[in-house]
Amino acid sequence: MDLSFDLLGNAIVSGLLLGGFYAAVSIGVSISFGMLDIVNIAHPAFILLGSYTAYIANSTFGFDPILTSIVLLPAFYLLGVAIYAVYDLSFERRGDASIRGLAFFFGLLFITEVALILVFGVDYRLVAAPYIGPSLHLGVIELPLRLLVPAVVSLALIGALQVFMSRTFTGRAIQAVAQDPVALRLMAANPSRIKRIAFGLSIATCSVAGAVLIIIQPVEPSIAGDYIGRIFAICVMGGLSSFSGTVVAAMVLGVVESLTTTLYGPSWSPAVAFGFLLLTLAVRPAGLFGRG
Structure with a gap:
């Protein structure tokens, strides 16, 4: 009985920490897809670019x-x-930003x-x-630092983005640009410029997401x-442009x-996780928090 409880507790904690990582890799798509309606399926590739830049700096110069x-x-x-x-x-x-835009990404x-592949080959790289190795222990609960540190960094990144979106004119303009670009122009804001800034932020998150991935x-x-599949499923489940919804959906997916x-x-993990996501969307089509 105690062994089962310990096993269950550690699995839940590990899932929550994994969810923090999933939130980091999904938050950029919450901006590009949720706020700008840009289906950037190349987003995971830019996350990998972040992983490899971190690898080069770490392996060559020893940088964190x-x-x-x-x-x-x-x-x-x-x-x-x-x-x-x-x-x-x-x-x-x-x-012409639908099918051809999707083909572009x-x-x-x-x-x-x-x-x-041409630069690094197909061998696995690590930092x-x-x-990366040690763990913290809280009673029977084990907290691997290789999961805890990325989760904390990921949540700090999302928190900083949330403050920017809610406290600055540019952030509020980003949230409004997909809803009413005409009203945005009346506020002396250029929708094209605002979208450019927003998309830049979405790709900027790939730097941190790539580092926590590796x-x-x-x-x-x-x-x-x-x-x-995971990234877009998390964004849809969280309500697309809702940062808090993305975090909750990522945590749920990590725990499941x-x-x-x-x-x-x-081997059962992806099937059960996506089955749970589909069930959630069947009950709440707008996602956990609805579209922001």
Whole structure:
């Protein structure tokens, strides 16, 4: 009985920590898909780009992957701004941002993955940091630092974004741009510029998400496809543009996956997790928190 309770408790805690990581990889899509209606299926590829930049800095210079990702936030932001500028000029201004826009991001996904394969090969890469091996113990509960540190960093990132969105004019404009661009113009804000900033922020999150990913597990270029379904499912379940909904949905998915892995084995984990997501959306089509 005690063993089962210990096992269950550790599985729930591990799932919550895993959910913190899922929130970090999903928050960028909550901005691009939830607020801008841009289906950026290349988002996981940019997360992997963040993983490999952290790997290069760590393996070459011994830099901490998380600190590296924070330093590189402006570079990833500028990358997102440049990508949106091309997308806006080529598709959105022509009113052709549906199928062809989706093909554009699919192409980016493919190009980024192939480029990473050409540069790094298909071998798994990992980083070294003092918090990757040890664990904290709270009674019978084990808190692996390789999950705890990424979860704390992820929630701090989302908290900073929430403050920016709610306390600044630009943040409130980002939330409004997809709802009423005409009213936004009356407030002397350029919708195209606001969208460019928002998309830049969505890609900037990939720097931190990539660092926490390579801390949690070794990476290789093709694993980007493993996260596409999870990321969009979490965003839809959380209510698309709701940051708090994204966090809750990510935590729920993490706990369901962890419990399934513990009780039935890892092969059942994706099927049960997505089955739970589909059931939730059948009951609440707008997601847990509705669209913000």
